[in-house]
Amino acid sequence: xxxxxxxxxxxxxxxxxxxxxxxxxxxxxxxxxxxxxxxxxxxxxxxxxxxxxxxxxxxxxxxxxxxxxxxxxxxxxxxxxxxxxxxxxxxxxxxxxxxxxxxxxxxxxxxxxxxxxxxxxxxxxxxxxxxxxxxxxxxxxxxxxxxxxxxxxxxxxxxxxxxxxxxxxxxxxxxxxxxxxxxxxxxxxxxxxxxxxxxxxxx
Numbered sequence: 402x403x404x405x406x407x408x409x410x411x412x413x414x415x416x417x418x419x420x421x422x423x424x425x426x427x428x429x430x431x432x433x434x435x436x437x438x439x440x441x442x443x444x445x446x447x448x449x450x451x452x453x454x455x456x457x458x459x460x461x462x463x464x465x466x467x468x469x470x471x472x473x474x475x476x477x478x479x480x481x482x483x484x485x486x487x488x489x490x491x492x493x494x495x496x497x498x499x500x501x502x503x504x505x506x507x508x509x510x511x512x513x514x515x516x517x518x519x520x521x522x523x524x525x526x527x528x529x530x531x532x533x534x535x536x537x538x539x540x541x542x543x544x545x546x547x548x549x550x551x552x553x554x555x556x557x558x559x560x561x562x563x564x565x566x567x568x569x570x571x572x573x574x575x576x577x578x579x580x581x582x583x584x585x586x587x588x589x590x591x592x593x594x595x596x597x598x599x600x601x602x603x604x
Contacts, residue, residue, distance in 0.1 A: 444472050444496060447534065451560055452479050454573050454580040455532055458558045459483065464529035469520050469543075474500025474513070476532055481509035485530070489515045490523055526550040531557045541565050553586040 447455075455476060459466070464485075468476045471489025473496050480487040481504070491497050497515045504510040516523075525531060525547065535543060544564045547557055559581045563569060567588040569581040 444470075444493065445534070445561075446472060447475055447560065448578060450574065450578040451580065452476060454578055455558055455560065456480070456483060457573055458556070458571060458580055458582040459485070459530060462530055462556060464554075465527065466530040466532065467525055467528040468532045468534075469525070470534050471500060471515065472496055472534070474503050474515060476534075477513050477515070478504055478507055478509055480530075480532075481512040482507070485512070487513050488528075489513070490518050490520055491515065492517065492519055521546070524550055526552070529555050531555060532560070533557065534560045535562055537562050548585070548588070551585050555585045557583045557585065559583070 452475060456479060459480065466477075466480050466485040466487045468474075468480075468487065468489045471477050471491045474489055477487040477489040477500065489497075489500060491500070494517050497517045500513075500515045501510070504513040504515070520543075529552070531547065531551065533543065540559075540562055541564075544566060547555075551557070557564075557567075559569075561577055561579070563581045564583065567583045570584045570587055571582040572579065574580050
């Protein structure tokens, strides 16, 4: 009888440990997977200073806004509170669900949307304000993608790491809180091109 009880307890412990490992795998995998991709975009929460610097670069701006790699949604939510229709794209489903919860909790869920999506499979052509928390390895490819897709009136705001070729129109902050703003009409020479075609045209 004693041996039978020990076996029963052993099975219960084994089942408990196994269930815990499965649950841990389910929770951790979405966080780890992006870091295993060829071009990784790990989740590093934006600091309060970074958020304020981003909002400073959005002053006197209007139109739609997208945060590429939106993490826990704090940039999108902050922008929505400033009146923007803001969208976040994030590969990690747990972060997207949490972002939706935060947006509803903060009362801005009607002005925000969060999508589970790979940024390389999304077109950003209809956004006029783009926020990027990237890593150095992805910035050259993303710079090319945005230049091909965005309209001339777009502003791209890069946090932590600048784009390799574009010259920023505005810079604020120090260290990891540095933010660079690029007006595409200057980076791509849209004004010059449009003037060559027709003097009345504006980008």
